[in-house]
Amino acid sequence: MLCANTNLQSQCAMCKQAAESSLKHNPNSMARSLNTGILYLMAVPYVLLCFIFRKQIYMLYKKLINRYSKTQITK
Numbered sequence: 001m002l003c004a005n006t007n008l009q010s011q012c013a014m015c016k017q018a019a020e021s022s023l024k025h026n027p028n029s030m031a032r033s034l035n036t037g038i039l040y041l042m043a044v045p046y047v048l049l050c051f052i053f054r055k056q057i058y059m060l061y062k063k064l065i066n067r068y069s070k071t072q073i074t075k
Contacts, residue, residue: 018030
């Protein structure tokens with residue numbers, strides 16, 4: 001899903017038209033702020049999950065590093 005390159009229509013028609021026309025006339029307009037806001041709203045849940053499960057993520061990372069280092073020593 002992260003690698004898919006599709007053109008999604010997830011805004012209402014008026015918001016989409018306002019953002020597109022604003023972006024055509026001025027690249028530093030509200031459309032850039034709208035896209036930044038969408039990315040911010042998308043990132044917050046992942047940051048919270050990483051914060052909540054930080055110990056488990058660290059242990060998994062440590063386990064993978066140890067496994068990788070053992071395979072490098074045996075080669």
